[in-house]
Amino acid sequence: MRIITKVLQSVLINHFYKLNAGFFIFLFFALFGVVRGGQLIEFHSGIIQAILGGPLFLVIIILLWGLYTLKCINYITNRLLEPGLSFLTCLNRLPKKQVWAWMCFVHFEVYFPVISYVIIIITIAFKTHQYQQALIILFSNILFFLGAVQLYFKCLQQHSNEQFVLKLRLPALPFKKPFFLFPLYFLWKDRKWMLLLTKLFNLVFLYGFIQFYEPYRYDIRPVLLIALLVIAAHTTLIFQIRLFESEWLLFSRNLPISIFKRFFQMIGLYFVLLMPELLFVWKGYPLHFNLVDFSQILCMVLSIPAFFHAILYTSMMNGDEFMKMFFAILAALFFLILYDLGILLFVFVVLLAFVFFYFHFYEYEKSNSVESLKS
Numbered sequence: 001m002r003i004i005t006k007v008l009q010s011v012l013i014n015h016f017y018k019l020n021a022g023f024f025i026f027l028f029f030a031l032f033g034v035v036r037g038g039q040l041i042e043f044h045s046g047i048i049q050a051i052l053g054g055p056l057f058l059v060i061i062i063l064l065w066g067l068y069t070l071k072c073i074n075y076i077t078n079r080l081l082e083p084g085l086s087f088l089t090c091l092n093r094l095p096k097k098q099v100w101a102w103m104c105f106v107h108f109e110v111y112f113p114v115i116s117y118v119i120i121i122i123t124i125a126f127k128t129h130q131y132q133q134a135l136i137i138l139f140s141n142i143l144f145f146l147g148a149v150q151l152y153f154k155c156l157q158q159h160s161n162e163q164f165v166l167k168l169r170l171p172a173l174p175f176k177k178p179f180f181l182f183p184l185y186f187l188w189k190d191r192k193w194m195l196l197l198t199k200l201f202n203l204v205f206l207y208g209f210i211q212f213y214e215p216y217r218y219d220i221r222p223v224l225l226i227a228l229l230v231i232a233a234h235t236t237l238i239f240q241i242r243l244f245e246s247e248w249l250l251f252s253r254n255l256p257i258s259i260f261k262r263f264f265q266m267i268g269l270y271f272v273l274l275m276p277e278l279l280f281v282w283k284g285y286p287l288h289f290n291l292v293d294f295s296q297i298l299c300m301v302l303s304i305p306a307f308f309h310a311i312l313y314t315s316m317m318n319g320d321e322f323m324k325m326f327f328a329i330l331a332a333l334f335f336l337i338l339y340d341l342g343i344l345l346f347v348f349v350v351l352l353a354f355v356f357f358y359f360h361f362y363e364y365e366k367s368n369s370v371e372s373l374k375s
């Protein structure tokens with residue numbers, strides 16, 4: 001029993017949280033880091049009362065839980081079908097009830113962030129005699145839970161058959177694909193749930209901030225901190241882009257493209273990736289920022305992802321090392337933004353990104369070649 005628990009915890013649950021660390025960092029700061037400690041209870045009480053107070057917010061939150069469930073299903077089913085995890089089919093030797101119970105354990109662990117918040121909402125709903133809303137929330141989450149577990153169970157039972165993997169086919173983009181945007185087409189095709197859920201949560205978060213936060217005086221720093229969280233939510237996507245480059249685009253290093261043009265193409269890549277957020281943030285004009293300060297927002301949104309991307313050229317960095325580095329940089333930028341250094345901070349980040357990119361873009365290729373010869 002302990003061995004099974006450790007194996008499932010290691011290869012499924014822990015890997016899920018590592019892969020989506022940027023998303024959960026963003027979610028944590030969105031729910032607990034944007035308000036002062038003394039106002040935290042009041043803030044969440046307001047959210048819960050909005051959910052229980054009308055059908056619109058209730059439908060939206062159930063839809064978000066459903067999308068998160070799809071995210072879990074897509075990850076777990078794809079993970080179970082990986083050839084390297086075929087040893088998990090040994091679980092099929094157990095009675096079906098035990099296998100189903102182990103799949104319940106897996107989904108409980110990955111769905112726990114939702115479960116903990118749902119328990120709080122239902123408790124408050126019963127205390128305020130809002131029984132109908134409590135039952136709707138309870139039964140919808142039970143339905144999501146049981147549906148996900150059943151899919152895991154079927155997927156494990158038929159490991160060699162991919163019919164149970166959740167597939168979402170996005171429409172093909174009809175225009176010519178520029179070479180420097182190939183990583184985005186990779187996300188669009190092969191990391192669609194990661195991409196869509198990141199965008200959805202970002203836009204919902206931005207909408208909530210713009211609608212409900214009213215500054216008592218003009219200050220660009222809250223918007224910059226929100227933008228920092230938006231970038232944090234894209235961390236996993238940045239890592240996936242670098243993995244795609246290192247696996248499929250190594251040939252591009254032999255193309256006659258100058259290092260300066262390559263760097264600006266990378267900036268253009270992240271401009272396109274973050275364009276939905278850059279357009280949506282205009283809903284906060286002119287209350288949260290003015291035209292002059294938008295240049296600071298734009299420079300920040302482009303410089304930090306480029307900096308993370310450039311750092312990944314310095315070594316064969318795995319996901320754990322990348323997340324540790326990301327935490328340190330995020331904390332440093334958080335305090336630097338509070339000091340209100342202005343656009344010079346992000347100009348410095350752009351220059352630093354270019355330095356890393358310039359000195360390590362081709363060196364990364366050499367180190368990979370040496371490692372491949374050694375192996």
